[in-house]
Amino acid sequence: MGGTGRWQVAPDAGRPDGRTCAHLDLLDDESTDRAPASAACAGCLPRGLPQVRLRQCVTCGYVGCCDSSVGRHSYAHHRESGHPVAVSLAPDEDWAWCFHDEVFLVRGTGARRPAGRGTDGRPSWE
Numbered sequence: 001m002g003g004t005g006r007w008q009v010a011p012d013a014g015r016p017d018g019r020t021c022a023h024l025d026l027l028d029d030e031s032t033d034r035a036p037a038s039a040a041c042a043g044c045l046p047r048g049l050p051q052v053r054l055r056q057c058v059t060c061g062y063v064g065c066c067d068s069s070v071g072r073h074s075y076a077h078h079r080e081s082g083h084p085v086a087v088s089l090a091p092d093e094d095w096a097w098c099f100h101d102e103v104f105l106v107r108g109t110g111a112r113r114p115a116g117r118g119t120d121g122r123p124s125w126e
Contacts, residue, residue, distance in 0.1 A: 006107065006108065007024050007027040007096065007105050007106070007107055008024070008105065008106060008107075008108075009021050009024075009103045009104070009105060010095070010103070010104040010105065010106040012103070012104060019101070019103050020101065020103075021098045021101045021103050021105060022100070022101060023084045023085050023098050023100065023101065024105065026058045026059065026084070026085050027058060027085065027087075027096055027105060039054070039063070039089075040054075040063065041054060041063060041064050041065040041069070041071065041073050042062060042063055042064060042073065043064055043065065043071045043073030043076065043077075044065055044069065044070070044071050044073060047071070049065075049069070049070050049071050050069065050070060051065045051069055052065055052066055052068045052069035053065065053066040053068060053069070053088065053089075053090050053093075054066070054074075054088075054089040054090070055074035055086040055087065055088055055089060055097070056086060056087050056089050057074075057077055057078075057081070057083045057085070057086050058083075058085045058086065058087055058096070059081070059083035059084075059085070060081070060083060062077050062081075062083075063089065064076065064077050064086075074086050075099065078099040078100075084098050084099055084100040084101070085097070085098050085099070085100075085105070086099070094106070094107060095107075
């Protein structure tokens, strides 16, 4: 999932500038470059549900599916646990989402956030 680099809040043209994240200290190479304990959504797998874009909680390592998936288990894990940040496990993505501060987190300078919002206005990549 990427390499070294300092994490920061990504610019978001749809929101005011100057947004911050109080949880950046949770993101480091050890927490974001480790291999997940499971390559499957912990909520979808036992139910046989289709999984879309997996996310990993940086606090405890829970792996859940994104908001585009039927189960929305990554968000459900945040809601139940209070753990604020999840990183994308998709091989073509290198970003994190802070559920609490509702900001995209990227490595280094000049990085851009992925595009896309769901029908409810929430980012479709959560």
